Amino acid sequence: MNILYLHQYFNTPSMPGSTRSYEFAKRLVARGDTVHMVTTNWQGKSKLSFTNESGINVYWAPIPYANKMNFLRRIWAYLGYVWFTFIIGHKLNYDLIIASSTPLTIAIPALWLKRAKRAKMIFEVRDLWPQLPIAIGALKSPIMIKIAQFLEKKAYAGSEKVIALSIGMNSVLKERVPSNKISVVTNLSDRKNFKVSDQKGINFRKNYPGISNHPLIVYTGVFGRVNGVIYLVEIAKEIQKINPNVRFLLTGDGFEKEKIKKQSIKYNLLNKILFMERYLPKNEMPDLLSAATITTSFFIDLPEMGHNSANKFFDGLAAGKPIMINYGGWQADLLKESGAGFIIPQNNSSQAAKILNDVLTNDETLNQMKKASRQLSHQFDVNTNFQKFETVIDSA
Structure with missing residues (x-):
């Protein structure tokens, strides 16, 4: 199977942060799949725009990101990644798209490319967006909230399967997604x-x-x-x-x-x-x-x-x-x-x-x-x- 894996914050073991996408993609390659990982060089750790990591084809967008960024800089980083994914995604061939959120904006290129390439799509929910940004006050504009909620619905409706990273997320998603579409796959203990x-x-x-x-x-x-x-x-x-x-x-x-x-x-x-x-x-x-x-x-x-x-x-x-x-x-x-x-x-x-x-x-x-x-x-x-x-x- 040819897979387009979208994760804005992909990391290898030599980088700080979660390596969930790396571990799963590496195992997909080991079983014979071709995996194209589209991500960002958000920590500035990669000196190249393309690398092969344990058999994974990784495309690094030159887009920085940090938790200390203000709201506007974060939005710019999200949209920059969306545009980069459009460009790379149209050049590649694949049967399946795995879109790992957050941020929720990852659904924009995923849904577009799913239609353009006639591929299937799996949407992975790492955090509940937009519920969480709304709860902490990061997302306040009524218009932005409406847009985010619309995008959330489209992401779930346009996916063949939805993966939740916890039982709690699953209970919330069941109110929005048919239960037969949802699976729980938690984070990993290595x-x-x-x-x-x-x-x-x-x-x-x-x-x-x-x-x-x-x-x-x-x-x-x-x-x-x-x-x-x-x-x-x-x-x-x-x-x-x-x-x-x-x-x-x-x-x-x-x-x-x-x-x-x-x-x-x-x-x-x-x-x-x-x-x-x-x-x-x-x-x-x-x-x-x-x-x-x-x-x-x-x-x-x-x-x-x-x-x-x-x-x-x-x-x-x-x-x-x-x-x-x-x-x-x-x-x-x-x-x-x-x-x-x-x-x-x-x-x-x-x-x-x-x-x-x-x-x-x-x-x-x-x-x-x-x-x-x-x-x-x-x-x-x-x-x-x-x-x-x-x-x-x-x-x-």
Whole structure:
């Protein structure tokens, strides 16, 4: 099969961020398919406009993107990618289009090329758009909201199959899409690559003399407005009152990075209790998480965020680490049922610090959570989820 795979934020393992599209496309190539990935050089990591990555033909548009961009610059990046996809898509031959959203604007070239090339189309929903941008106030114009809602309906109606990345997303999509068109294929736990020796974690800790052998709480990923990572700074401040041995490491980038840094300096935590690092490539994440005592996933207080399928959650499972989150939804239910982690209050840093400390000071609890986390990761293994993905593709 010849496949046109559209994903604006495609990454290889040598780049920071999700490698879901890479892992799936690589496996499609391995089974004999030809895959054309149309993406953007959004991180500036590729020096070429075309590369072959593990057999995947990758077309890189010279369009930057960053979480810290304002609304207009983001729209410009979205539309630039749409135009680039039109150009590349018309030159290639394919039987199937896989369009991975966000952003929702990816549906524009996907629907056009589906008709022009008489191809089938699968629409993958990574986040609920436009519901999420509306909820956080990023999309306010009534006209823009109407346009986005119209595009959403067209994307679902024009697709042979729709893939949701979580059970929560699936429940929302069922109100808009016939249930026989929807399949759930969550994000991935790369159990093979994240199973590393403890020595890797020990070596990683040596990069930070202030961490040493202290309990280490790790956050990896985006410092966006929706993530609310500054809450970890408040927790770090509070936990020092009851357990000054605890350390925090925040790796990533985004709109609120400077705000987080300034707050850490204000509380006299930075480079003493709390450390900040660049956005690490995916292939460096196993060593980092090996060093962690507990991994985290955070969001601001929005009910819509309970439907998320954050990569950091699944990486934590793959590494066999207890996971601390501050939101409800299907992931919270999983942690409660499996014992692979725990939930802290949304906006109560002193209570959150107490709960965290209770876990950290109980070796039996920590060990049970580690085992449960590793066990739960089987459910989201890369190969297991690819089989689900493959089934959807072959039935389109």
